[in-house]
Amino acid sequence: MISKSPFKRLWWRLETPVGQTLLWSIVVFAYLFLHAPTIIVMGASLNASSQYGAISFPPTTFTLARYWEIPASQFHSILLSLKLAFLSATVGVLLGVPAAFGLVRSKLPGKGLLAAIFRAPLQIPTVVIGITFLQLVYAVGDALDLDLSGSFVGLAVAHCFVATPYVVGAVTAILQRFDGRLEEAAASLGATPLRTFRRVTLPLIMPGLYAGALYAFMVSFGDVPISIFLSAPGYMTYPVEIFMGLEQNFSPTILASATLVILFCFALMLFVQRVVGLETLLRIGGTGRR
Amino acid sequence: MASVTLRGVSKSYGDVAALEPLDLEIKQGEFVTLLGPSGCGKTTTLRLIAGFLKPSQGRILFGGDDVTELPPHRREFGMVFQDYALFPHMTIGENIAFGLVERGRPKAEIDARVRELLQLIQLKDVEKRYPTELSGGQQQRVAVARAVAHSPQVLLMDEPLGALDLKLRESMQYEIRSIQQRIGITTVYVTHDQTEAMNMSDRIAVMNKGRLEQIGSGVDIYQRPSTRFVADFIGQINLVSAITAGPGLETSSVTIAGRNARIAKTMMPGLPITIGIRPEQIALRRADESIASGDNALPGKVASRQFSGNVMKIWVDVGLQEPIMLDFPPRAAPPEPGDAVAISWPVDGAVVLPE
Numbered sequence A: 001m002i003s004k005s006p007f008k009r010l011w012w013r014l015e016t017p018v019g020q021t022l023l024w025s026i027v028v029f030a031y032l033f034l035h036a037p038t039i040i041v042m043g044a045s046l047n048a049s050s051q052y053g054a055i056s057f058p059p060t061t062f063t064l065a066r067y068w069e070i071p072a073s074q075f076h077s078i079l080l081s082l083k084l085a086f087l088s089a090t091v092g093v094l095l096g097v098p099a100a101f102g103l104v105r106s107k108l109p110g111k112g113l114l115a116a117i118f119r120a121p122l123q124i125p126t127v128v129i130g131i132t133f134l135q136l137v138y139a140v141g142d143a144l145d146l147d148l149s150g151s152f153v154g155l156a157v158a159h160c161f162v163a164t165p166y167v168v169g170a171v172t173a174i175l176q177r178f179d180g181r182l183e184e185a186a187a188s189l190g191a192t193p194l195r196t197f198r199r200v201t202l203p204l205i206m207p208g209l210y211a212g213a214l215y216a217f218m219v220s221f222g223d224v225p226i227s228i229f230l231s232a233p234g235y236m237t238y239p240v241e242i243f244m245g246l247e248q249n250f251s252p253t254i255l256a257s258a259t260l261v262i263l264f265c266f267a268l269m270l271f272v273q274r275v276v277g278l279e280t281l282l283r284i285g286g287t288g289r290r
Numbered sequence B: 001m002a003s004v005t006l007r008g009v010s011k012s013y014g015d016v017a018a019l020e021p022l023d024l025e026i027k028q029g030e031f032v033t034l035l036g037p038s039g040c041g042k043t044t045t046l047r048l049i050a051g052f053l054k055p056s057q058g059r060i061l062f063g064g065d066d067v068t069e070l071p072p073h074r075r076e077f078g079m080v081f082q083d084y085a086l087f088p089h090m091t092i093g094e095n096i097a098f099g100l101v102e103r104g105r106p107k108a109e110i111d112a113r114v115r116e117l118l119q120l121i122q123l124k125d126v127e128k129r130y131p132t133e134l135s136g137g138q139q140q141r142v143a144v145a146r147a148v149a150h151s152p153q154v155l156l157m158d159e160p161l162g163a164l165d166l167k168l169r170e171s172m173q174y175e176i177r178s179i180q181q182r183i184g185i186t187t188v189y190v191t192h193d194q195t196e197a198m199n200m201s202d203r204i205a206v207m208n209k210g211r212l213e214q215i216g217s218g219v220d221i222y223q224r225p226s227t228r229f230v231a232d233f234i235g236q237i238n239l240v241s242a243i244t245a246g247p248g249l250e251t252s253s254v255t256i257a258g259r260n261a262r263i264a265k266t267m268m269p270g271l272p273i274t275i276g277i278r279p280e281q282i283a284l285r286r287a288d289e290s291i292a293s294g295d296n297a298l299p300g301k302v303a304s305r306q307f308s309g310n311v312m313k314i315w316v317d318v319g320l321q322e323p324i325m326l327d328f329p330p331r332a333a334p335p336e337p338g339d340a341v342a343i344s345w346p347v348d349g350a351v352v353l354p355e
């Protein structure tokens, strides 16, 4: 008697009004739990009465004043972080895509070892990477007789280093599942290897490429442990700036600028989803035949 | 359209010979099937013709042109893959148009050709849909349309119906064959299904362990198999050991299970041979009934029987290692196991195979 099993009985109950209410409360609670930090930050940024050193939520009196008070230094650091993130995503794609092709398609004997080396940045604690790059910056700086600490180059190299493996990983995953006969089909229809890449391979690995680039962007944009070693006073990434700000004195303008960043990231996600199209992702992943 | 010629083409992977030197000529407009068990080198042969593999030795010609050194995209052919390999990110229309776009044809011509082909495969309304929105049989037809859209010289198909169920497979066999005949394209088809090969082909090339065993029409390879493997692989057959006894004018006498019989071939006496007799060539009588004069006959006992719809299969023990299997027409009353019977077959109803 299948209908008597506890599992079935549970489902049956979930279909009743009480069950439905319960189910929806759980769903709403889960979403609230996930998004609470975002909601609180955004809400608190509108609060007129908040004093230095405290977050108050829900806001009691509304104002946009905090947004006008955001100091220029925060805008500078946001701009620096954005530059680094875009650079990491771009370099990640330029280095990561060929690397993924090599790892999946080539017949090199030491492929497993190479793959491990490419993954290494994900396995080393980021603090260690930060210290390592600080040492590197000093060493190179000494050798070239330049002061590279707190320079864009130092930050950029370190960010690209941690971000690229995400592109390698995402593109490798999609290439391993790639049906090689699609490329043969293109060749049989007269497409040169280059045309086959442009018309068949590239569009089909695009979802992996976008996913990898997005990861690379986010990892770079959110990084504190590495950037904190390579930043200098007056030249900080946004997360480092917030971190420092919280250590010294908490300014509610941070809530305002964080809200702007959240909105920007949200828009970026929407844009990427629009461009890549969730539909494309599903169609390529889906094997269902009707 | 053009013929396809293989001259001493072979392929080895390291020390393993996947294909031994093969000579094969597929005439213009002909439908030739490569048939054989899994691993016999069918796919290897097809991929050599396509250019996805380089032969270890030998030359490949399309028409009169040597294409051995040409990469696939410069050979003029179309290919249908087992699970279709349609481009999932393109609509059906874009899939079919692919080869024409690569050849830089004008848009108007491409559109007209795509519509013509959708008509040909009887799928007019799917142009804007994506491959995953089609059934297996529909995808298969699109794959055929895509492969012939650019009017290639040669069409290659590797087990294109392998993923379909039996009913659909039969109707697709007919459809592919009729499309092939309408456009008259030279076709090399790969399957391990002998019925499929028989249904579709002008000629069948039977392969085994990287070697071509026999090539001929379906009737040829069924009625006149030239090797033991072909006789056994195509349809059902009783393989019987015999010793030649003495040559006649157009026949020889042989000894089977201690009794005399005749074969339709002149042979030296004292040779061990194998005789192949198809089940439908064998007649069954009760031991006391007389047989047609001139036919070979062996007495025996019914060992077992099995009803399989259109015929009753009966196994008769005639004193050989294996019982002889024959097809008994269902309209007559079948004998019971243990009954004393005699089997008989016409002299020209058996084939002589090299040992």
Ligand SMILES: Nc1ncnc2c1ncn2[C@@H]1O[C@H](COP(=O)(O)OP(=O)(O)O)[C@@H](O)[C@H]1O
Pocket (backbone or CB within 6 Å): B013, B016, B017, B018, B036, B037, B038, B039, B040, B041, B042, B043, B044, B045
């Ligand atoms: N890439 C390869 N490396 C080594 N051996 C292979 C390779 N491809 C095929 N073979 C071998 O070649 C033989 C013929 O294979 P194939 O042409 O695929 O057979 P079929 O299509 O008739 O089933 C098989 O024994 C197979 O194991």
Ligand SMILES: [Mg+2]
Pocket (backbone or CB within 6 Å): B039, B042, B043, B044
């Ligand atoms: Mg095969």
